[in-house]
Amino acid sequence: MKYKVTNTFFTIMSLIWLLVLFIVVSAIEVSAATLHVGPSRTFTKPSQAAAEAQDGDIIEIDAATYQGDLATWTADNLTIKGVGGRAHLDVTGTTISNKKAIWVVQGNNTTIENIEFSGAKVPSHNGAGIRSEGDGLTVRYCYFHHNENGILESNRPNNEILVEYSEFAHQGYGDGYSHNIYIGRAKKFTLKYSYSHHSATGHLVKSRAAENHILYNRLSDEVDGTSSYVLDLPNGGRSYVIGNIMHQGKEASNNNLFSYAEEGNLNPEQALYVSGNTFVNDRSNGTAIKVVSNPMVKIVNNIFDGFSKTVVGDYQGEAVNNLSNDDVKFVDRDNHDYHLIATSPAIGSGVNPGTAQGISLMPVHEYVHPENSTQRQIVGTLDIGAYEYTGQTQTTYTIGVTAGVGGRISPTGTQVVAAGDDQSFTITPDSGYRLSNVFVDENSQGTITSYIFSNIQANHTIHATFEKTDAPSSPPPSTGFNLDNIPVNEHPLYIDKDGDGYGVGPTPNGPDADDTDPTVTTYDSAMARYGTMEALLNHLGYAPENIIYVDPSCMNSDLKC
Template identity: 45%
Template sequence: MTRHAHAALRYGLPLLLAWMLLAGSAIAANLLQVGPMRTIKTIAAAAQLAGDNTLIEVDAGNYVGDVAVWTQANITLRAVGGRVRLQANGQAAEGKAIWVVRSAKLTVEGFDFFGAQVADRNGAGIRFESGWLVVRNCSFIRNEMGLLVNNDAQAVLEVENSEFAFNARPDGHNHNLYIGRIAHATVVGSYFHHAQTGHLLKSRAALNHILYNRLTDETGGSTSYEMEFPNGGIAYVLGNIVQQGLQTENPVVISYGAEGYVWPVNQLYLVNNTLIDDLPTGGTWLKVKPGADSVLAVNNLLAGPSRLQPTTPGDFRNNFNVDRKTFGAGATDDYRLRSDSPLAGKAIDPGSANGQNLQLQREYIHSAKSQVLDIAPHNPGAIQHLKTPTP
C-alpha cells in the first residue's frame, strides 16, 4: 500500500486532498526559472540560489561557459521549449566538468553537454561523485569524457533515452560513459556511438542493468571494447544492439572481469542481444575472465564470422550466427529480422535470475529511445518486430 493510501485510511480523503494541495503549493514555491529573458540568467546562478527540493526550468538555447556544482538534495533541472545546450568553451566546475554532482538526488532532462576539456584531460559533461543521478533525454558530445562516475559504493546512476558520441581527449583513451565502483547503474534506451580508442560503455558497478540500448562503433569509430565490466559484478545485458566496426582497436566486443573481480557476486546475463562484428576475419564476441560465479548467454543473434565460444564455464544456448543479409537492406539502422527468416519465433524462455525476469519487456527504437513491447518476445536478438521483405 502506498504512503498516500495509508494517509487516506488514517485521516480520511478530504483531509488527504487538503494536505496534497498544500504540499503541491510548497513544491511549486520551490521553482526557479532560468533564461536570457528571466531574472535568473544563468544555470550557475540557479545553482547558487537553489535549495533542496527545487525544480529548475531552463529555457531552450545555448549556455556558454555556464558551469555548476550541485550539492542540494532532490533537484530537478528540466529544459523548457526545446533543447538546452551547455557549451563548455574552456570553463569547468572545479576543474572537472561542465557539471559536478554530489547530490542525494539530481534529475536532468533535455540537456546537451558539449566540449568539456580540463587540465587532466578527463573533462566530462557531468562528473558524478556521490548520491543519485538520473539523466533523461540528454546528450554528451565531444567532451574528453562523456559522463564520468567516481567510485562511491552507495551511488546510483540512471541513464535513459540519451546519446553519447565522439567523446575523447586528443590522444584518445577516454570513454563515452565511464562508471566507477558504485552500487547500481541502469542504462536504458540510449545510443552510444563513435568512441575514439576508448569504450562505448565501461562499468565497474556492483549491479548493472544495461537494457534496450544501441552501442555501435559505426564508420569512423575506433572503439576498444563496445561494452566492458572490468570488475565483474552482476550484469544484466538484455535487448541491446551492439556493433564492432572495422577500425576497432580491440577485437573483443564485450569484456567481463578483465581487471579482476572485486564484488561478492559476479554474474553475467547476456540475453536477446543483436551483436554485429564487421571485422572480415571476425573478433571475439565475449571474453570472460575465469572466476565468474555464473554466465548465461541465450537467444543472441551474432552477425559475423566468429562463433560465440565460451571462454569460461557457463550456460550458452540458443545463440544463432547469421549473415548481415539476414536483416535485409538498410541494416545500418534497422536490425529487425525479416518476416521470412527461418529464425523467426525461435527464441526460448530465458527464465529469471535473482528475481529478475530475463524476458524482454521493451525494444530499442532508433534514435535513443525504447518502447514497451506490444507482443510477446519470441525472436532471438534484440528486436522483436519483424521486417516485411520488399519485393
C-alpha cells in the same frame, strides 16, 4: 478552578503545536521553489541558479546556448530540466576551473532532463559533461558530445545511476582512458533506451558498478567509429544485458566487442546474464563476448553476426540457443536496421530464457531509433535477437547526415526512419564558427538552424557547412560581379543555364559556372552569398518585369534552371 487551568493549558499547547506544524509545512512549501533560467530571466546562467538552489527545488532552463558556463549543484532532490527545447551547455575552449566537468553534481537524488553538454576538456584528460559525486542520479533526454567523458561517476558505493532516452557521441581524449559513459565503483547502473556511438578510442559504455542493467540500447560504432570496447564491465558484477543492439565497426581498435571482468573480479558478485541481443561485427576479425574470472553466466537467444568467435574465456553456466550466422537476413544491415525479414533463421527459434535471481531474462521492449523504445510483440514462439518479427514488413528509409568542419547536425550519423515518419534535425555551429549553408538533398536551404523531413517516403541527405566568425559574412564570388553593385532595375537581370552551369547576370552572354566574364556570377557563387535565388532577387529589389528567363526552365520555385 483546577479543571479550568488544566483545560486552558491544553488549549494553549494545542495552539502551539498547530503553530509549529504550520511553520514546518510553510517551510517545506517555501523550499520547493521553481527557479527559471534563461537569457531574459533573473537567472541568466544555470550556475547562478545552482548557487541559490535549495533542497527539493525545480530548475527550469530555457532552450538556449549557455557558453562557457560551469555549475556545481550541492542541494538534494533537485530536478533540473530544459524547457522549450534542449538547453545547451557549451564550454568549447573554456578553461574548466573545477578541473572536473561542466556540471559537478554533489547533491543526492538529482534528476537532469533535456540538457545538452559539449566541449569539456581538462588537463588530466577526463573532463566530463556531468561528474556524479552524490548518491542517486537520473539522466534522461540528454545529449553528450565532444567531451572527454560524457558522464563520469566518482566511485560512490551507494550511488545508483539511471540513464535513459539519451545520446552519447564523440567523447574521448583519444588515449583509451576516457569514454562516452564511465561509471566507477557505484552500487547500481542502469542504461535504457539510449544511443552511444563514435567514442574516440575509448569505450561506448564502461561500468565498474556492482550491479549493471544494460537494457534495450543501441551501442554502435557505425561506419567509421573507432571505439575500443562497445561494452566494458571490467570488474564484473551482477549484470543483465538484455535486448540491445551492439555493433563493432571495421575501424574498432579492439578485437572484443564486450568484455567482462578483464580487470579483476573486484565486485562481490560475479554473474552475467545476456539475453535477446543482436551483436554485429564488421571488423576483419572479432570476438563478441570475452569473459574472465569464472563467473556464473547465462547467454541465450542472442544473434552473433560476422564474428570469428562468439563467447570465449572461463565461466560457469551456459551459452545456449544463440544464432551465429553471417546470413541472419536483416532488413538493411549496411544501414544498421537489424529487424528481421520473413526468411530469417532467427524467427521462432528462441527459447524461454527464464529468470536470474528473481529478474526475468525475457526481453519485453525493443529499441527504437533514435533514443526510444516500444513494447516487444511476441508472435508465437520467441525470436532470437533484439527484434521480434511481427509478420508486417516495415519500409524504412535512410537520411545521410554530414557536417563540415566547425559545427554539427543532431542527431548525427545515418538515420534509419520508418516510412511515413517525421525526422527533425538541429544545426549548431561550434564556438568560433557560424553557419554558412544547409543543403537538403543537395539543394541549398540557407542558414537555417533546424529542418524537419515530414512524411518520409524516400531516402534523403542533409549537409551543413560552417565558416569561422572572423571570415567575411558575405564574401564576394571569386569570379563575377558584385551583386550589391548592380543598379537596380536600370537594366534586366538575365537568368540562364549555359553549358555545364547555372548563372545570373546583367547580360545575356551566357552566365556559366566556368565563365570568367566579369559581368557574370555563377549560380553557386550566388547561392553561397544569398542561399536561394529568391532571396537574392528580394535583396536586389528587382521588379518581376525586369527579370528575363533566357531558358524557360529557369522559371521554377527556386529559380534554378
